[in-house]
Amino acid sequence: MADDPHEDVPTLLEWAGGAGAVRRLIDAFYDRVERDDLLSGFFPGGVSAAHREHVTLWWTEVLGGPDGYTAIGGYERMLAHHLRLAITAEQRFRFATTMSRAADDAALPADPEFRAALVGYVEWGTRIAMDNSRPDAEPVPHAPVPRWGWGVAPPYRP
Numbered sequence: 001m002a003d004d005p006h007e008d009v010p011t012l013l014e015w016a017g018g019a020g021a022v023r024r025l026i027d028a029f030y031d032r033v034e035r036d037d038l039l040s041g042f043f044p045g046g047v048s049a050a051h052r053e054h055v056t057l058w059w060t061e062v063l064g065g066p067d068g069y070t071a072i073g074g075y076e077r078m079l080a081h082h083l084r085l086a087i088t089a090e091q092r093f094r095f096a097t098t099m100s101r102a103a104d105d106a107a108l109p110a111d112p113e114f115r116a117a118l119v120g121y122v123e124w125g126t127r128i129a130m131d132n133s134r135p136d137a138e139p140v141p142h143a144p145v146p147r148w149g150w151g152v153a154p155p156y157r158p
């Protein structure tokens with residue numbers, strides 16, 4: 001369809017600036033988490049380089065990049081890390097809003113469309129992580145790594 005506004009739209013990863021930009025985002029995020037009164041307790045001794053690398057692979061894949069996290073274990077591996085963490089609503093909210101601040105720290109594109117898509121994913125993902133972390137949770141055992149897109153607001157191009 002010639003006038004499809006979603007045609008030839010870049011991936012969120014391309015718009016963000018590629019995998020290097022995602023790594024900056026994740027580093028900025030965990031640098032804040034390490035200083036955070038509600039979140040630092042999840043990572044005793046700090047957030048390791050390996051954890052930062054794995055989460056970067058996850059996000060790079062979600063935002064439209066190669067399947068690097070699927071290759072190291074995918075959804076099942078991610079799920080195993082969240083089971084029984086008992087994440088509270090306050091901790092989830094802090095996690096989500098800290099990611100938005102980290103996007104500023106990392107100088108990711110600040111246009112409303114990109115940031116809406118980013119926080120949309122964070123809101124979705126943190127709610128699933130919180131639900132799956134309940135002691136009595138029975139999450140879906142198998143699923144693909146999600147792929148996120150622009151949603152209702154792709155880049156505005158007059």
Ligand code: HEM
Pocket residue numbers: 039042043050051054055058077078081082085087091092095121122124125126129130
């Ligand atoms: C969008 C939401 C989230 C995403 C995309 C995400 C992603 C991930 C991934 C991919 C891993 C596994 C890393 C590996 O393979 O080694 C992981 C582990 C972990 N996540 Fe999340 N997570 C989210 C939400 C949360 C929330 C809300 C919390 C807590 C408030 C949390 C706490 C943790 C912890 C403690 C680990 C385990 C660290 C370790 O033992 O190595 N996550 N997360």
